[in-house]
Amino acid sequence: MRTRYTRLHEAWENEQKHEELQNIPDGFLHEMKNYTTQLNKTSTTTSTLSGSLTQTEKKFANQMFKELTELRLDKIMRSEINGLPLNAQALTPEEQQLHSNIRQLLTGYRQGIEIPAVKPIKQELPPTITKREPPPPPPKVEEKDRELVLVRFLQSLPAI
Structure with a gap:
């Protein structure tokens, strides 16, 4: 069975890797809180x-x-402000309520000051860079500056 820490790390990592909102179970945020x-x-x-x-x-x-x-909130806000579609299945019940409220507020604001409805933005792919610069040379360490330390890991904790 995966630990809560591992599940939190996987959800965080998936959200970081993908532009679109990722699916998480309904009670996940409450459980992690x-x-x-x-x-x-x-x-x-x-x-x-x-x-x-x-x-x-x-x-x-x-x-x-x-x-x-914060990343999930940012993705919800950006998609609504830019008029991009949002996968409702990926939202938790709390996020669905938030999304509905944000949509109502933005619609009311845009109608109140007569701003035309936002057309969905076509996302362009970033230009590809063909030439790579060589990595900088590693720093030189003198023998007298080196110190040996013994490290033992008793439990694995994925780094952020």
């Missing part, structure tokens, strides 16, 4: 390994949850 709230209530001390791992998990989970909700 409860998860982050539970993590925030957990006391952690950096002096123990488990406390340190929990603190790292808390930091990443809060950041991913915030970015996920």
Whole structure:
């Protein structure tokens, strides 16, 4: 069974990779909000390994949850402002209500000041770049500046 952290990371990653709104289960945002709230209530001390791992998990989970909700809100707003179609199946019930309210507000605003309805924007593909610049050379490290550190991972935490 996948952990809540893993599911949050996958949803966040999918939302980052794709331009269109991604499908998430209806109760997903509530579940992740409860998860982050539970993590925030957990006391952690950096002096123990488990406390340190929990603190790292808390930091990443809060950041991913915030970015996920903000990115979804941004996609909903951009699609409505630009008149682009939005997949209603990808919206959670809360987002459907938000989308409906935004649509009503924008329609009322546009009618009130007599702005013509927005025509859907044709999205153009960005120009392709054929020439790549070589990567910069790696920095030179002198032997006396090097320090060896032993790191052991006891639990996998995907990085953001």
